Amino acid sequence: MESIGVLMMCPANPYLEEELDKRFKLFRYWKLPQPQQFIKENSNSIKAVVGNAFAGADADLIESLPKLEIVSSFSVGLDKIDLNKCREKGIRVTNTPDVLTEDVADLAIGLMLAVLRRLCECDRYVRKGLWKNGDFKLTTKFTGKSVGIIGLGRIGTAIAKRAEAFDCPISYYSRSEKPDTKYKYYPSVVELASNCQVLVVACPLTPETRHIVNRKVIDALGPKGVLINIGRGPHVDEAELVSALVEGRLGGAGLDVFEKEPEVPEQLFDLENVVLLPHVGSGTMETRTDMANLVLGNLEAHFLSKPLLTPVV
Numbered sequence: 001m002e003s004i005g006v007l008m009m010c011p012a013n014p015y016l017e018e019e020l021d022k023r024f025k026l027f028r029y030w031k032l033p034q035p036q037q038f039i040k041e042n043s044n045s046i047k048a049v050v051g052n053a054f055a056g057a058d059a060d061l062i063e064s065l066p067k068l069e070i071v072s073s074f075s076v077g078l079d080k081i082d083l084n085k086c087r088e089k090g091i092r093v094t095n096t097p098d099v100l101t102e103d104v105a106d107l108a109i110g111l112m113l114a115v116l117r118r119l120c121e122c123d124r125y126v127r128k129g130l131w132k133n134g135d136f137k138l139t140t141k142f143t144g145k146s147v148g149i150i151g152l153g154r155i156g157t158a159i160a161k162r163a164e165a166f167d168c169p170i171s172y173y174s175r176s177e178k179p180d181t182k183y184k185y186y187p188s189v190v191e192l193a194s195n196c197q198v199l200v201v202a203c204p205l206t207p208e209t210r211h212i213v214n215r216k217v218i219d220a221l222g223p224k225g226v227l228i229n230i231g232r233g234p235h236v237d238e239a240e241l242v243s244a245l246v247e248g249r250l251g252g253a254g255l256d257v258f259e260k261e262p263e264v265p266e267q268l269f270d271l272e273n274v275v276l277l278p279h280v281g282s283g284t285m286e287t288r289t290d291m292a293n294l295v296l297g298n299l300e301a302h303f304l305s306k307p308l309l310t311p312v313v
């Protein structure tokens, strides 16, 4: 397989990069001095693209690679891949579901605890030597809070299961009611937000779910409500979120993702009721290795004409 050209879009994981380099003819897109020129000259040797949550394969890239057979994403989210174009051209697509579910769900619970119990603020309090001046202020209890989940897929369900252990009543919104769940269904996100104290975004990003958390939803969640986003930044109207937090119309937020990563609105930096993470939902050694092995396994399966491990298209 050493002669098969694989174009990796960004430096997602050192182990993945090393293994791709060993097994294929690897081109690192981010290191190309003149990417357009390179693609023109090498378009016939690239048969695979490896992307992730930050860079995938858009229509232009797909059009410029006539020998492209497969796009394998080092992510469960597929929003950086033009799936319709891939379908149209018969290009296979794979992602990395399941292996990251637990980490992302763990992080969602971590964010809930961090926001309500002010864990990051507590840590700063101790480091700044403020404890000597007096005890930290009282915070808000997490156990028993009602949790509303947008998207009851693999990750949403894993979050629900964890929140249940904290005696949280669970409700959810999804395009249609799930027949096999005991959780309460709301047919609109506004209704869900009006009926929960912690709202979690856990659905895939599609044109329909862009800004699914808008001003109305934020207002429905209200000054005591907390928003947790472990999905994608564009799920939330960030300008509305920032003004709601600055004006005290929303109780707090735990955010792992942002609209224009790695840019984070600076108005959030001074708010103690907000916890900001640099998109680390799946970021453990164990999970990233599993994700890398899935990318490698899918590519090898494809080029050996075997069934793909996690096919999307």
Ligand code: 8YV
Pocket: 012, 052, 053, 054, 074, 075, 076, 077, 078, 100, 279, 280, 281, 282
């Ligand atoms: C990664 C992700 O952070 O799976 C997803 O959709 O957002 C992530 O797991 C990313 O792809 C890391 O390179």
